[in-house]
Amino acid sequence: MMENVTTPDQYELLEMSKISGFIDRARGTGRPTKKDRRSIEEFTTPEFMDDFDFDFDFEEDNE
Numbered sequence: 326m327m328e329n330v331t332t333p334d335q336y337e338l339l340e341m342s343k344i345s346g347f348i349d350r351a352r353g354t355g356r357p358t359k360k361d362r363r364s365i366e367e368f369t370t371p372e373f374m375d376d377f378d379f380d381f382d383f384e385e386d387n388e
Contacts, residue, residue: 357365
């Protein structure tokens with residue numbers, strides 16, 4: 326059987342972190358804001374994607 330070696334002060338730290346939640350989270354460590362997400366999408370999406378016709382028929386006409 327395993328023995329619990331966790332000190333009481335560690336339990337207290339765990340309980341305090343549960344209570345505080347995300348209040349002490351540093352700015353910028355969470356999800357991106359809407360503005361940041363849009364900037365990221367604009368940066369990572371190639372410009373030519375809007376101009377490409379995905380319905381283009383690549384088959385040759387046999388007429």
